[in-house]
Amino acid sequence: MSKKLFLTGAHGMVGKNVLAHPDAQEWTILAPTSSELDLTDAHAVRAFFAAEKPDAVVHAAGKVGGIQANMADPVGFLDINLTIGRNVIMEAHNAGVSQLVNLASTCMYPAGAPNPLTEDMILTAPLEPTNEGYALAKIMATRMCQYISAQDSAAQYKTLIPCNLFGLHDKFDPKHSHLVPAIIHKMHIAKTTGAKTVEIWGDGTARREFMFAADLADAVHRSLGDTNTLPDLMNVGLGHDHTINAYYETVAEIVGWEGRFVHDLSKPVGMKQKLTDTRRQTAWGWSPQTSLKDGLSATYEHYLNEVSK
Numbered sequence: 001m002s003k004k005l006f007l008t009g010a011h012g013m014v015g016k017n018v019l020a021h022p023d024a025q026e027w028t029i030l031a032p033t034s035s036e037l038d039l040t041d042a043h044a045v046r047a048f049f050a051a052e053k054p055d056a057v058v059h060a061a062g063k064v065g066g067i068q069a070n071m072a073d074p075v076g077f078l079d080i081n082l083t084i085g086r087n088v089i090m091e092a093h094n095a096g097v098s099q100l101v102n103l104a105s106t107c108m109y110p111a112g113a114p115n116p117l118t119e120d121m122i123l124t125a126p127l128e129p130t131n132e133g134y135a136l137a138k139i140m141a142t143r144m145c146q147y148i149s150a151q152d153s154a155a156q157y158k159t160l161i162p163c164n165l166f167g168l169h170d171k172f173d174p175k176h177s178h179l180v181p182a183i184i185h186k187m188h189i190a191k192t193t194g195a196k197t198v199e200i201w202g203d204g205t206a207r208r209e210f211m212f213a214a215d216l217a218d219a220v221h222r223s224l225g226d227t228n229t230l231p232d233l234m235n236v237g238l239g240h241d242h243t244i245n246a247y248y249e250t251v252a253e254i255v256g257w258e259g260r261f262v263h264d265l266s267k268p269v270g271m272k273q274k275l276t277d278t279r280r281q282t283a284w285g286w287s288p289q290t291s292l293k294d295g296l297s298a299t300y301e302h303y304l305n306e307v308s309k
Contacts (some may be wrong), residue, residue, distance in 0.1 A: 005224070006030045006054035006097075008039060008088055009061030014103065014162075016169040017217035018058060024221070030054055039084040042091065049095035056099040057092045058220055059085070059141070063134075065171075066178045067270055070131040078133030085141030093148050093155060101223045102145050102159040106209075106235075106274050107135040116277035119161065119233045130270050146232055156227045160219060163237030163276045167213030167295060168302045179244065180210050180296070183251045184303055191257040198252075200261050202269035204245035209238050209275050212295035215288035222286055230284060237276035238288060244269070250293060254300050 009015040010031030019029065030052055038044050039061055063080040070077055085102075092100050109117045110125035122142070127135045145157035166180035174182050190198050219236045242250075248261060281287065290298075 002028045003055040004028045004030060006057045008059050013169045013213050014060045017213045018220050021217045021221050039087055042087045045087045045091045049091050054097060056224060057097055059088050059102045067130050067268060070134055074133035078137050081134060081137030082140055085137060089141060089144050098154050098156060099227055100157040101220060102141055104138045104142050104159050104161045106161055106163055107131045108139050111271055115273045115275040118277040128271050130268060149232060158227060158230045159233050161235045162216050163209040163211050165213045165216060166210050167299055172303060172307050183247055184300055187251045187255045187257050188308060191255050196259045197262050198259060200248055200263050201267035203263050204243060206244050206269045207241040207273040209241040211238055211288050212290035215290050219286055231280050234280045235276040235278055236281060237278055239278035241275045250296060254296050
């Protein structure tokens with residue numbers, strides 16, 4: 001009989017990619033929807049652990065969004081993510097679950113930290129104001145995992161810090177999406193409407209590291225199978241980045257749009273660069289396998305088949 005894995009956020013982009021990974025068949029995966037299990041309700045989460053008795057947990061749930069969404073609702077991004085993180089991690093510990101993989105975010109790094117970002121930089125300087133609420137919640141969940149592991153030798157509560165992600169099952173609505181899916185949606189609309197220009201926030205020189213979500217899913221499954229050697233805190237990323245202009249140009253090529261870009265210098269762009277240091281990941285023996293162009297092409301195909309119809 002296979003072991004039970006409780007996957008929170010199973011119906012989000014990361015969760016769906018974890019479920020689609022070939023190694024998912026090694027587990028009996030518990031993947032309740034938010035209507036089936038309200039993760040903000042500590043009593044409901046406690047009852048779920050008591051009834052289902054999972055052997056391991058992957059915590060991928062949360063309220064997520066891009067700059068616009070974070071700026072519009074900092075209270076929600078702090079409160080909901082803080083509550084969910086506390087409930088899942090503490091109730092897992094209270095139920096005696098020994099293995100937990102917590103997914104954090106590079107938003108936890110200080111706004112002015114030098115790149116590449118190393119795991120020991122967390123809490124060394126102020127955070128980026130545009131997503132501070134989300135970042136604080138992720139820091140609290142990460143510290144909770146570290147404290148539990150330090151206090152309980154039987155508990156292996158490890159945290160992965162993925163770089164920015166894109167891929168199949170992403171959110172493409174500009175009100176809720178991150179940079180890459182927003183670009184895909186914007187470029188597709190430009191092509192279908194015959195737009196001659198497309199606007200880019202800022203001058204487009206800010207650099208971002210975006211990894212295909214299926215690669216993160218691979219790292220998650222590797223973590224479940226090799227938790228003993230996994231560092232307690234580890235970046236998961238490419239180790240290289242691209243300018244925002246380059247993302248627009250690559251998507252334009254894939255979509256087949258041949259217009260002109262214009263820059264709105266009055267718009268916020270967040271941090272100038274956010275590149276992860278991947279030395280711990282390399283030492284652990286893992287690296288992502290999907291190229292930017294291949295990942296973008298697969299994501300655009302998914303967008304055409306599942307979103308734009």
